[in-house]
Amino acid sequence: MSKAAKRERQKENRERARIERERMQKRQRQVKATRGLLFLLAPLAVIAIIIALTSGSDTPTRDYKAAPKVTIDTKKTYTATIDTTEGNIVVALDAEATPNAVNSFVFLAKNKFYDGLCIDRLMPGFGIQGGSPKCDRGGGPGYTVTDKPAPDFAVGSFVAARSADQAAGTFGSQFYIVSGNESAVPKDDLQFGSVVTGLDVVTKIEKQNTKPPGSDIPESVVRINKVTIATGNTPATSSTSAP
Numbered sequence: 316m317s318k319a320a321k322r323e324r325q326k327e328n329r330e331r332a333r334i335e336r337e338r339m340q341k342r343q344r345q346v347k348a349t350r351g352l353l354f355l356l357a358p359l360a361v362i363a364i365i366i367a368l369t370s371g372s373d374t375p376t377r378d379y380k381a382a383p384k385v386t387i388d389t390k391k392t393y394t395a396t397i398d399t400t401e402g403n404i405v406v407a408l409d410a411e412a413t414p415n416a417v418n419s420f421v422f423l424a425k426n427k428f429y430d431g432l433c434i435d436r437l438m439p440g441f442g443i444q445g446g447s448p449k450c451d452r453g454g455g456p457g458y459t460v461t462d463k464p465a466p467d468f469a470v471g472s473f474v475a476a477r478s479a480d481q482a483a484g485t486f487g488s489q490f491y492i493v494s495g496n497e498s499a500v501p502k503d504d505l506q507f508g509s510v511v512t513g514l515d516v517v518t519k520i521e522k523q524n525t526k527p528p529g530s531d532i533p534e535s536v537v538r539i540n541k542v543t544i545a546t547g548n549t550p551a552t553s554s555t556s557a558p
């Protein structure tokens with residue numbers, strides 16, 4: 316092989332070696348950049364997963380396949396604080412006389428069913444109604460329970476709201492609170508509690524403007540912030556005080 320050909324081959328080898336070095340260096344830079352990106356994204360992915368899990372746990376379930384098992388102790392007292400945008404209404408629940416309704420109400424309250432729902436019916440001189448999952452006076456939790464009605468209604472009665480085609484003593488999720496004219500309460504409706512404090516909040520709400528005037532539809536939304544359950548002889552407490 317001539318010296319010229321030898322030099323040419325050496326030149327070609329050096330060129331191929333240079334190209335290979337540059338290719339390897341480029342690949343190493345790409346790998347390093349990918350690792351850096353993954354290092355930055357990994358914490359963000361963990362945070363996103365935590366937020367998703369946390370958000371999911373705070374979302375109330377409002378459609379159940381069946382009524383919950385009775386887990387309340389009828390020997391104990393159960394008190395519900397209904398925290399509304401107008402103040403608190405504290406209700407003593409009658410677990411002994413109406414165990415199925417109280418058990419269901421306690422179950423729904425503890426699972427945040429009522430959080431964010433509305434008082435959707437105003438009946439001046441009679442009371443207020445709420446507990447509809449869509450704030451439209453319709454629907455329920457996907458099931459109903461029944462207890463035996465006792466027609467001894469009074470001002471402050473906490474009563475299960477039911478449709479005309481439902482059996483006597485039926486409770487889904489909707490309720491109404493009697494503020495007056497208790498003789499007008501249907502005898503087949505189920506009273507499963509009594510207002511302890513906050514009847515002034517009930518009357519305050521029922522006197523709000525309606526739309527259209529003269530109807531029983533609130534002009535402004537009255538929201539149920541949450542329902543807190545306390546067991547024993549101590550009333551439930553909430554962060555919002557009744558006016």
